[in-house]
Amino acid sequence: MKSVLSFLLACLLLLPCFALGETDPAGADELEIVETEEEAELPVELRSIPLPVDFTGGAAPDENLYYEDISYADPTIQVKIEFKDAGAYIHGYRGKTAGYWVADIRIGHASQFRTAAAESFDTDTALPVSVIADRVNAVVASNGDFVARLNKEGYVIRQGKQFRDRLRGLRDVLLVDEDGDFHVVHLPKKGEVADSVDGKKVMNAFYFGPVLVENGEVPKKLPSFTHLNPESNYTRLALCQVGPLHYKIIMTTMKIGNSLGLQLKDFAQLCRDEGVQTAYNLDGGYSTELYFHQKRLNNQENRDASDYRAVPDILYFASAWNGEE
Numbered sequence: 001m002k003s004v005l006s007f008l009l010a011c012l013l014l015l016p017c018f019a020l021g022e023t024d025p026a027g028a029d030e031l032e033i034v035e036t037e038e039e040a041e042l043p044v045e046l047r048s049i050p051l052p053v054d055f056t057g058g059a060a061p062d063e064n065l066y067y068e069d070i071s072y073a074d075p076t077i078q079v080k081i082e083f084k085d086a087g088a089y090i091h092g093y094r095g096k097t098a099g100y101w102v103a104d105i106r107i108g109h110a111s112q113f114r115t116a117a118a119e120s121f122d123t124d125t126a127l128p129v130s131v132i133a134d135r136v137n138a139v140v141a142s143n144g145d146f147v148a149r150l151n152k153e154g155y156v157i158r159q160g161k162q163f164r165d166r167l168r169g170l171r172d173v174l175l176v177d178e179d180g181d182f183h184v185v186h187l188p189k190k191g192e193v194a195d196s197v198d199g200k201k202v203m204n205a206f207y208f209g210p211v212l213v214e215n216g217e218v219p220k221k222l223p224s225f226t227h228l229n230p231e232s233n234y235t236r237l238a239l240c241q242v243g244p245l246h247y248k249i250i251m252t253t254m255k256i257g258n259s260l261g262l263q264l265k266d267f268a269q270l271c272r273d274e275g276v277q278t279a280y281n282l283d284g285g286y287s288t289e290l291y292f293h294q295k296r297l298n299n300q301e302n303r304d305a306s307d308y309r310a311v312p313d314i315l316y317f318a319s320a321w322n323g324e325e
Helices: 002-013 129-135 264-273
Strands: 071-074 077-085 097-107 113-117 138-143 154-158 161-166 173-177 182-185 200-206 211-214 237-243 246-252 278-282 290-292 313-318
Touching: 077 138, 077 313, 097 138, 097 290, 113 129, 113 200, 129 138, 129 290, 129 313, 138 237, 138 246, 182 278, 211 264, 237 264, 246 264, 264 278
Parallel strands: none
Antiparallel strands: 071 077, 077 097, 097 246, 113 313, 138 290, 138 313, 154 161, 154 200, 173 182, 173 200, 211 278, 237 246, 237 278
């Protein structure tokens, strides 16, 4: 127990001092932004403990290892939540405000990057993100790419199992290999995507897009398609890789009262400015949700979880620590 407490203390000492800002439920004129210190040190080295590559969940998070609803750290995973001002990314809306959440995630083993379905990835059953996330012991979770919406097209692999291969050259595909590294394929057609990359098996493949950042830069042109609304100030969510086993989930505020989301090109720039190497756009609008410590972080109307759009799938990061030394 003493060594566990020492580990926790070490993790907390490395956390910057930040807090979540909130929007007034009725739509406040300003978002409360709390400045943060720059991260000065790397985190404590994490243990590499593999989880089963299947549809079971992770180890149950230890309630004692959450810190003020802004972080979680155990020997296999570290998550830090921060809320920031996105006003610099709004154009043409004088007096409007915008913000965004960043979940900074480090894991010890690639198997802690996981996906889960409300029922199965080949059905259209849908549940709230919170219900699916709690079932699989997620430390942090978000909505996925809404696999059921595009059931006549796409490329879907979840936890190493392929569910769909119907590519029509309409959307970018994100591949996550067995080492947890991201690979993008732009507008592929049938037969142009394999189930391995450089000899590494693809564990998860997403089909919504587009790719927002590739090799640290925003593509010169972002494709447009149904459900994307690129020119609207929309609620958006991106799954990002910073480096090996280091990820970010970035989510903008909702369009409520005086608060706005972002246009797609501005959201892409924001993701780039967050220092990610790859950013991939997932389902947005009312499907958008970032879930941490039994809370929907974008619950800006104080609504009950059952009032939000149910989704067929989530992505999540899990602990692999069973509490033993």
